[in-house]
Amino acid sequence: MARGSIPILRVGDNLLVTVQTDLHDAVAEAFQEDLLAAIEKTGAAGLLIDVTGLDIVDSYVARVLADTAKMARLMGTDTVIVGIRPEVAATLVRMGYTMSGVRTALNVDDGLAMLPARR
Amino acid sequence: MVTNFMHRLNIDDRGLASRRAFFEITDEDLARLATHRGLAESHSGEVVEKLYHLLLGHPESRAFFPDDSSVRRVKQLQHTYFLGLFEGRCDLAYVENRLRVGAAHERIGLAPQWYIGAYGRYLRLIFDHLFGELGAAEAQAAVQSATKLVLFDMSLAIDTYIAANLDTVARHQAAIREMSTPVIKVHQGVLLLPLIGTVDSHRAEQIMETLLMRVVEEQARAVIVDIAGVPLVDTMVADHLLKTTEAVRLLGAQTILTGISAQIARTIVQLGVDISAMHTRARLADGIVLALSLLGREITAKAP
Amino acid sequence: MSDQVLSRDDLPVTTEGDVVTVRRRAQAVAQARGLGTFAVAAVTTAASELARNTLTHGRGGDASVEAVARDGRQGVRLTFRDQGPGIADLSRALAGGFSTARSLGLGLSGSRRLVDEFDIDTTPGKGTVVTVIKWARF
Numbered sequence: 001m002a003r004g005s006i007p008i009l010r011v012g013d014n015l016l017v018t019v020q021t022d023l024h025d026a027v028a029e030a031f032q033e034d035l036l037a038a039i040e041k042t043g044a045a046g047l048l049i050d051v052t053g054l055d056i057v058d059s060y061v062a063r064v065l066a067d068t069a070k071m072a073r074l075m076g077t078d079t080v081i082v083g084i085r086p087e088v089a090a091t092l093v094r095m096g097y098t099m100s101g102v103r104t105a106l107n108v109d110d111g112l113a114m115l116p117a118r119r
Numbered sequence: 120m121v122t123n124f125m126h127r128l129n130i131d132d133r134g135l136a137s138r139r140a141f142f143e144i145t146d147e148d149l150a151r152l153a154t155h156r157g158l159a160e161s162h163s164g165e166v167v168e169k170l171y172h173l174l175l176g177h178p179e180s181r182a183f184f185p186d187d188s189s190v191r192r193v194k195q196l197q198h199t200y201f202l203g204l205f206e207g208r209c210d211l212a213y214v215e216n217r218l219r220v221g222a223a224h225e226r227i228g229l230a231p232q233w234y235i236g237a238y239g240r241y242l243r244l245i246f247d248h249l250f251g252e253l254g255a256a257e258a259q260a261a262v263q264s265a266t267k268l269v270l271f272d273m274s275l276a277i278d279t280y281i282a283a284n285l286d287t288v289a290r291h292q293a294a295i296r297e298m299s300t301p302v303i304k305v306h307q308g309v310l311l312l313p314l315i316g317t318v319d320s321h322r323a324e325q326i327m328e329t330l331l332m333r334v335v336e337e338q339a340r341a342v343i344v345d346i347a348g349v350p351l352v353d354t355m356v357a358d359h360l361l362k363t364t365e366a367v368r369l370l371g372a373q374t375i376l377t378g379i380s381a382q383i384a385r386t387i388v389q390l391g392v393d394i395s396a397m398h399t400r401a402r403l404a405d406g407i408v409l410a411l412s413l414l415g416r417e418i419t420a421k422a423p
Numbered sequence: 424m425s426d427q428v429l430s431r432d433d434l435p436v437t438t439e440g441d442v443v444t445v446r447r448r449a450q451a452v453a454q455a456r457g458l459g460t461f462a463v464a465a466v467t468t469a470a471s472e473l474a475r476n477t478l479t480h481g482r483g484g485d486a487s488v489e490a491v492a493r494d495g496r497q498g499v500r501l502t503f504r505d506q507g508p509g510i511a512d513l514s515r516a517l518a519g520g521f522s523t524a525r526s527l528g529l530g531l532s533g534s535r536r537l538v539d540e541f542d543i544d545t546t547p548g549k550g551t552v553v554t555v556i557k558w559a560r561f
Contacts, residue, residue, distance in 0.1 A: 022447075024439045056446060056464065058471040059529045082371060086331035087464035089369035093327075093362045094465065095472075095533030099369060106338050106371035129427055129492060282495050328461050 006031055008038045013045040014115050015077075016108065020053035028064040035068055039077050046115030047072050050108060052083030059097050066099050080104065082111040124218045125211075127282045128275070135214060142271040144209055148264035153207025155261055158252060160202065166244045167197045173240050180233045201241075204268055217272050221279025225287070231277055238273050242266060296322075300329040309410045310339045311403075315348035323359035327366060334372050341410035342367055345403050347378025357392040364397050373398065373413055377406035426500070426556075429490040436474050436503065437483040446470040448488045449501055456490055456497040458559045466499050466557035469534035473503045473553055476530045481505025481551055491556065498539075498558040506550040513545060 006027075009016040015038055021027060039047065049065065051057070057065075069079035082105045092099065105111035125131075130138070171194060174180045184190045203216065224234060245265050250258045299322065303311045310333055312326070334342060344360065346352065364374040375398040379387075387394060400406045411417055430452070434445050449470035453463040470488075477484045484505030491500045510516050516531050531553075535541040540556040 022443050024443050026439060056450070056467050056471060058446075058468050058475070059533055060471075060475060084369045084371070085464075086328070086335055086366075086370065087461045089331055089366040090327055090461055091464045091468045091537060092369065093366040094536050095468070095529060096536060097529060097533065098365060104369055104371040106335070106340065110340070110371060127492075127495060127497075129429055285495050 006034065008034065010042065010044075011048075011112065014048060014112065015039065015042065015044045015046070016048045016050065018050040018053065022056070023054070023061045023064065028061060032064060032068050032071070036071055036075070039072055039075050044077055046112075047077050047079045048108060048111045048115070049079065049081045050083050050111075051081060051088075052085070054088065055085065057084075057088045057092060059092075059095060062092055062097055062099060066102050069102050078103070078115055080111040080114050082106065082108055124222060124279050124282055125215060128218075128278050130211070130214055130218075132211070135211060138274070139209060139271070142267050142274070144264075144267045144271060148267055149207045149209055151261055151264045152205045152268065155249070155253075156202070156205040156207075158248065159205040162248050163198055163201050166201055166241070166248075167194050169244055170197060170237060170240055174233070174237060180229075183227055183229050183233075204245075204265065204272075209268065209271070214275060217275045218279050220272075221276040222283050224276065225280050225283035231280060234276060235273065238269060242269055245269075296325050296329075300326050302329060302333045304337055304339070305343070305407060306411065306414075306416075308338065308340045308414050309343065309407070310334065310337060310341070311343045311345065311407075313345045313348060313403075317351065318349055318356050318359065320355065320359070323356070323363075327359070327363045330363060331366055331370060334367060334370050340372050341375060341413050342372055343375045343377055343403065343406045343410055345378040345406070346376065346383065347380070347403070349378075352383045352386055354390050354392065357387060357390060357394070361392070361394065361396070368396075375400060375406045375409055375413075377401070377403045425493065426498075427492040428500075429492060431487055431489045434486050434488065435483075436477045436486050436505075439478070442471060442474040442478060445474040445486045445488065449499060452488055452490050453499045453557065456499055456559055458497075458499070458557065462557055462560060465537040466501070466555075469537040469555055469557070470501055472530040472534045473501065473555070476553075477503045477505045477507075477551075480510075480530075481507030483507075484550070493558075496558050498556050500554065500556045503553045504550065509547040509549055509551055510543075510545045511547050513543065517543075 006017060006019060006021070015035070017035060019031070023031060035047065038044070047069075049068070051065070054061070065081060069081070072079045080103045084104060103114060105114055128134070171190065175184065175190070184193065200220070203213065206213070242265070246262055249261045249265070253261060299316070301313065303313070305311045310330070312330055314326070318326070330342060333339070344363070346360075349356065360376065364376075367374045376394070377400045379399055379401055398409060400409060408418060432448055432452075434448060435441055436445060446467050450463060450467040453466050458466065474486060477486065481503075482505065484503065484507070486504070487500075487502040489500040489502075491498050517535060518532060531543070534555065538555040538557045540554075542554045543551065545551040
């Protein structure tokens with residue numbers, strides 16, 4: 001999977017990205033770089049990552065997601081992860097992985113409502 | 120149904136070959152039995168009659184044949200079954216046919232005791248005829264072949280009986296599970312799970328799964344877990360509640376724990392469990408008020 | 424152990440892409456064996472964690488994905504083998520919470536919590552074999 005293949009949409013002051021492919025290392029790193037570059041360029045107030053399409057989130061992918069949110073925070077952008085599936089949530093918790101500090105929402109609408117518009 | 124059992128008992132070309140090999144059923148055995156088909160046909164009526172003499176002679180086994188017409192029907196089936204032993208084949212179609220027997224027995228609740236006894240009678244009847252009408256050497260060989268095939272059939276019948284029985288148990292457990300995790304929608308976006316009875320690890324996992332599914336189905340933003348009916352809250356239960364809360368949070372919803380008695384509060388603190396990540400309330404009613412406020416709603420008195 | 428092996432796939436674990444192939448195979452077999460959604464996610468994630476361990480910690484190896492049956496129960500058995508450095512402090516690795524070579528800590532301890540049976544055989548300097556089973560629940 002090539003770089004830049006995960007489309008990043010602008011919704012008002014926010015960025016919306018929908019993950020649907022298997023995030024193995026190369027893709028996950030490109031994904032993180034692309035997102036941070038987009039934040040740098042747009043100065044977005046918020047970032048929504050929709051993971052409804054992910055049926056598997058292992059500790060590696062979970063960490064990429066959590067790290068991306070932390071990096072975005074450092075750049076002044078709030079991140080909300082939306083659409084984590086029941087079986088994915090249960091698996092992460094059973095493994096003992098806590099995505100502490102990561103904000104979550106049931107769907108894109110709820111997620112957008114959690115992100116304050118800039119100023 | 121029978122196809123399912125073929126799969127469950129691993130009966131494909133390879134599985135069948137391995138099972139046949141274990142029962143030492145050779146092509147010569149099958150061919151030998153086929154040469155005695157004429158003998159089988161001439162005695163099949165009598166064999167079936169004597170078999171049912173046994174089955175109908177005991178009140179417990181008789182109870183499975185409610186009336187004359189059902190007796191006539193099963194006798195006809197038995198006829199076909201008996202001649203099947205002398206067809207000279209033991210292939211997938213043969214096994215599929217035999218599997219129906221075990222599944223049918225489980226369905227009507229006929230326990231192995233009754234048909235193992237019946238298989239015994241069967242073998243003695245077959246032996247009598249083979250020894251009565253064939254030379255000693257040929258009779259000896261035919262008896263061995265017939266024994267192998269009948270015991271092979273018996274193994275299929277019992278394996279199917281066990282598999283069907285496991286299915287029944289699974290259905291009952293699923294029903295009990297459903298009843299033990301009643302997730303109630305108390306308001307748009309608010310779910311209530313009243314936990315009653317002992318929570319062991321297995322049940323805790325079930326509870327989490329059911330709750331997570333419902334949160335997504337209902338797009339619920341608040342979940343109230345009421346533990347007033349849980350007799351014992353130990354470290355394990357507290358740990359499961361924390362895990363469930365974290366999993367619910369990952370979906371984008373919040374958990375409120377209610378029904379916390381003085382004793383449970385004491386236990387939780389003494390165990391050193393950190394439940395600061397959870398909303399908690401002593402009473403369910405307060406939990407509902409909190410859930411609604413999380414959704415930006417409130418219960419107010421009607422204007423006078 | 425009297426497990427019946429109904430099918431077996433042997434797959435290499437030498438690239439990132441192999442990790443994806445192994446977990447997709449584990450997922451397909453788990454679904455075909457009748458495991459529920461949660462059990463499928465658990466065993467697929469365990470496959471991913473363990474394959475990643477084989478790749479990064481074990482310096483590559485191979486994996487088997489098997490459909491198994493025991494006493495009428497259906498399950499998936501995964502085996503990961505490498506000839507890597509082995510794990511010196513196994514009890515610490517299984518306790519989780521520490522991490523050498525990326526996610527080894529959570530990879531082992533986390534996958535153990537996701538499966539029904541977990542077996543590990545490791546010799547420092549020789550390599551590691553991890554075998555796990557996830558059963559379909561009644």
